[in-house]
Amino acid sequence: MHGEKDWAGRAWVFGVWSLVGFFILNLAAMIGTVVVNSFGTRWFDTWLPASYTVRWYHQAWDEFQLPDILIVTMEVVGAVVLVSALIGVPAAYGMARRDFPGKRAVMLLFLLPLLVPPITYGIPLATVLYQAGLAGRIWGVILANLVPTVPFVILIMIPFVEQIDPRVEAAARVFGAGTGRLFVRVLVPLLAPGILAALLLVLVRTIAMFELTFLTAGSDSQTLVVALYYAVFAAGVRPGQSIDAMAVVYMLTTMVWLLIALRFVNPTQIVVRGRR
Amino acid sequence: MNAVPWRLRLQNRGLDGVTLLVLPAVGFIVALFVYPFLYGLFLSFAPMQGPWFANYKKFFGDPFLYDTILTTLWIAVPATLVNLLVSIPVAMRVRLMAHPRLLTTILVIPITLGTVLVAEGLLNYLGPRGWLNRALIFFAVTDSPTRLVHNYWGVFLSLVITGFPFTFLLIQSYVTGIDPSLERAGAMLGARAPARFFRIVLPLLVPGLVITLSLSFVQAFSVFPSAVLLGAPAGPTRVISIAAYQAAFEQYDYSMASAIAMIMAVVQVAIVVALLGARGLVYRGPATGGKG
Numbered sequence: 015m016h017g018e019k020d021w022a023g024r025a026w027v028f029g030v031w032s033l034v035g036f037f038i039l040n041l042a043a044m045i046g047t048v049v050v051n052s053f054g055t056r057w058f059d060t061w062l063p064a065s066y067t068v069r070w071y072h073q074a075w076d077e078f079q080l081p082d083i084l085i086v087t088m089e090v091v092g093a094v095v096l097v098s099a100l101i102g103v104p105a106a107y108g109m110a111r112r113d114f115p116g117k118r119a120v121m122l123l124f125l126l127p128l129l130v131p132p133i134t135y136g137i138p139l140a141t142v143l144y145q146a147g148l149a150g151r152i153w154g155v156i157l158a159n160l161v162p163t164v165p166f167v168i169l170i171m172i173p174f175v176e177q178i179d180p181r182v183e184a185a186a187r188v189f190g191a192g193t194g195r196l197f198v199r200v201l202v203p204l205l206a207p208g209i210l211a212a213l214l215l216v217l218v219r220t221i222a223m224f225e226l227t228f229l230t231a232g233s234d235s236q237t238l239v240v241a242l243y244y245a246v247f248a249a250g251v252r253p254g255q256s257i258d259a260m261a262v263v264y265m266l267t268t269m270v271w272l273l274i275a276l277r278f279v280n281p282t283q284i285v286v287r288g289r290r
Numbered sequence: 291m292n293a294v295p296w297r298l299r300l301q302n303r304g305l306d307g308v309t310l311l312v313l314p315a316v317g318f319i320v321a322l323f324v325y326p327f328l329y330g331l332f333l334s335f336a337p338m339q340g341p342w343f344a345n346y347k348k349f350f351g352d353p354f355l356y357d358t359i360l361t362t363l364w365i366a367v368p369a370t371l372v373n374l375l376v377s378i379p380v381a382m383r384v385r386l387m388a389h390p391r392l393l394t395t396i397l398v399i400p401i402t403l404g405t406v407l408v409a410e411g412l413l414n415y416l417g418p419r420g421w422l423n424r425a426l427i428f429f430a431v432t433d434s435p436t437r438l439v440h441n442y443w444g445v446f447l448s449l450v451i452t453g454f455p456f457t458f459l460l461i462q463s464y465v466t467g468i469d470p471s472l473e474r475a476g477a478m479l480g481a482r483a484p485a486r487f488f489r490i491v492l493p494l495l496v497p498g499l500v501i502t503l504s505l506s507f508v509q510a511f512s513v514f515p516s517a518v519l520l521g522a523p524a525g526p527t528r529v530i531s532i533a534a535y536q537a538a539f540e541q542y543d544y545s546m547a548s549a550i551a552m553i554m555a556v557v558q559v560a561i562v563v564a565l566l567g568a569r570g571l572v573y574r575g576p577a578t579g580g581k582g
Contacts, residue, residue, distance in 0.1 A: 023483060026379075026483075027383065030379045030380055030382075030383050031383065033376060033380065034380055034393070037454065038396055040415075040422075040451075041396070041399070041400060041451065043415055043421050043422070044408070044411035044412055044414075044415040044451070045399075045411060046421075047411065047414040047415045047420060047421055048407075048410060048411050048414055051414055057419075058419065059419065061421070061424060101314050101315050101318055102315060104311035104312075104314070104315075105311055105312045105314065105315035105316075107308065107311055108308050108309050108310070108311035108312035109312055111308055112304045112305075112306070112308055112309045113304045114303065114304035114305050114309050115303060115304070115305075117304075120312060120316060123316065123319050123320075123323075123324070124315070124319065126319075126323065127319060127323050129505070129508070130508075130555065130558075131508055131509060131511070131512030131558070132512070133512045133514050133531045133534070133535075133554075134512055134551055134554050134555050134558065135323060135326065135327060135551075135555075137330070137534050137535070137538055137547050137548065137550075137551040138326040138327055138329060138330025138331075138333075138548055138551055139322065139323070139326040140538070141326070141329070141330065141333065141538070141544045141547070141548065142322075142325065142326040142329055142330075144544075157322060158322075160318070160322070161319070161322050161323050164315055164318055164319065165315075165319065168315060193307055193308065193311075218402055222402055222403065222404035223404075224404055224405065224406050224514075224515055225512075225514060225515075228515075229535075229538075229539075239404060239406050239407075242406050242407065242410065243406045243515055243519070246406065246409065246410045246413070246519050247518065247519065249413075254414075257410065258410070258414070261407055261410050261411070264407060265403060265407060268402055268403055268404075268407075269399075269402075272398070272399070272402045276395060276398075280394075281391065281394040281395050281397070281398040281459070282394060282459045282462065282463050284398050284401060284402065284459075285398070285401065285455075285456050285459040285460055
């Protein structure tokens, strides 16, 4: 089974791995140019810049108002993580434990925001939020970002809830715990690994969520990724190295959380939305 | 007249306090997903001027607008197919690896970074003075820089960089669900690798392939930031999402923007439904072996 031993089989295996290698090489080079450029002074017709500096980071820090943008990003991401947990985890518990009429329809309702791409529903959503006077402010950005994350938390959490033996809950109820106490004392501690995984995934996805934030953000409610888009869009106004310095700050923010998340979740979970 | 209290009757149908916990989430999605969609649908039939179908008439009467559907398909379909066709053999090999986690971690990076960063990275990397063109000239593949940004290829390549990992990780999760003993049985009966793939694995993989194809296509069809930053948003890569965005935020015609968003959704749904319909034509059943 481990490959045919003739030359055609070997050539095929070699070909497949070279393709993967080529992809990773290009990926690394693409990220590498951004990092190298952000530290370079002048870089024209050579493989590497003439000399290195950290000047562009100072410049990006001041010119792009990075401190403000980072604070807004933290506020948006924090609020999205908190609210999607508060709405999503109880809903996942209800979905996992009860069979009620219309459950399939409700499940479909939760699947749709994950299947329809953000730009498609983002435009009508932004229209409604503008009319409600919420878009252009941080609350509008938070509400828009919650649309995909609440169903995401629900779909990730349902299998985790199903793993808990219902007799544990029955025992707690026998000893007089109401639903609220049951949640705080029994379910949350038992579900902690699942909740942690779901929230880290929400966090990583929200930092990188461009479309919904872009459509609803005003000038003082931009997150890092939207600010980066505007910087690249208006390239030529500022030096490219300064834009790349900002890109590196964005990359670091994302990668730190990705690395933390990967300690608790399987990489495929970032793509495969909580099947099983 | 009825002895059973209503509370108990509801409980028997699965409706009690615990079921109510689902309500906030349902209310939230209805308010911020279903309502805006319906609102957009109605708004698209209430144009700024003209009869109720004026927006749709304008869209399908103006080549600058209706061509965006073809432009988007012309980018999204090849990119999706390339990603899918490369993902299958790679997933078949990765399945045999003892520790695929490092590879999957590397591949998750471009998805996590998102399209905006990939666009900025590719602008540097594929640009006339970028490393790729340097390497091509160095190895004497070309003698002058190849133009790869601000045209079709920039957007196409960005869809491959973010789309291939997405497609691969989905395919991989389906491939690992196929029982290896089925292939071993085929090998024992003398089937060589190509025959084992086409006669055993592929038929079992088709349902997963259809889902993957649908999800990857829908992602690619809604390409936006890279079409603006890496493409030529005024011409060859004026995709449908750019048309919708311009209507909403440059012309402030929310009615027209909603109409374009609805057309975008209809095209996506039509293609997904066609794919799922085609799936009904092939084998459906368990992908595991058993004693029979």
